[in-house]
Amino acid sequence: MSAVLGGLIAVLGTLLGSFSTYLFQQRTAMRTEAVTHGERLRQERLAAYSEFAGAVTELKRAVVAAWLRRSDPAELNQARIEADRLGALAETARFRLRLVSGQPEPLADAAFAHMDALRGAADQAELKIREAEFEAAVSAFITAAAERLVAPRRAAL
Template structure:
């Protein structure tokens, strides 16, 4: 009888050990998966932020080029076509950023809106002033994005 009782205790101990191992492995796997998902989202957000910053910077360059070539109709036409193409890419990058972040991006919208002022500059001094405003708006976006990305990196378990 004691041999049966000993065997029963051994079997129950083995089952309890197997079950507890299973539970701990499931928790570890779920935590690892959540951490990996959070890191993938952070990297996607980083790519969207940097893609937007690059696209809007290229658009600024094209807008300034068009402004500088406004006295030559042929050169202006080519520069405006390039600015239009880059404007579409920047708008796409802005939409992607909003989709990835899942929230409005007012600092990105501000930087994007500053480009309109560049087009309407009446002289080089005003153009440079608008360029500085654009640079400040873009820097504010980059700073806020870096802080948000850094915070999300610290939050990853």
């Protein structure tokens, strides 16, 4: 009888140990999956933020080039075509940014909105001012984006 009781205690101990190991492994796997998902999302956001900043900066370059070529109709037309193409790419990057971030991006919208001010500059002095305002808007966007990308990592630690 005592041999049966000893065997039963050994089996129950083994089952309890196996079950607790299973629970710990499951919890560890879930935590690892959550961290991996969070890092993947952070990488997608980083790519979207970078893509938008690059696209809107290229658009600014094209808009300024068109503005500088406004005295030559042939060159102006080519520059506008390029600016329109880059404008579509910047708009697409802005849409992707909004999808990936899952929230409104007012700083991205503000940077994008500076294109009209650049196009409408009356002279080179005003163009320089509008370019500086654009650069400040993009810098504010990048600073906010960096804070969003770093904050989840700190929370995970």
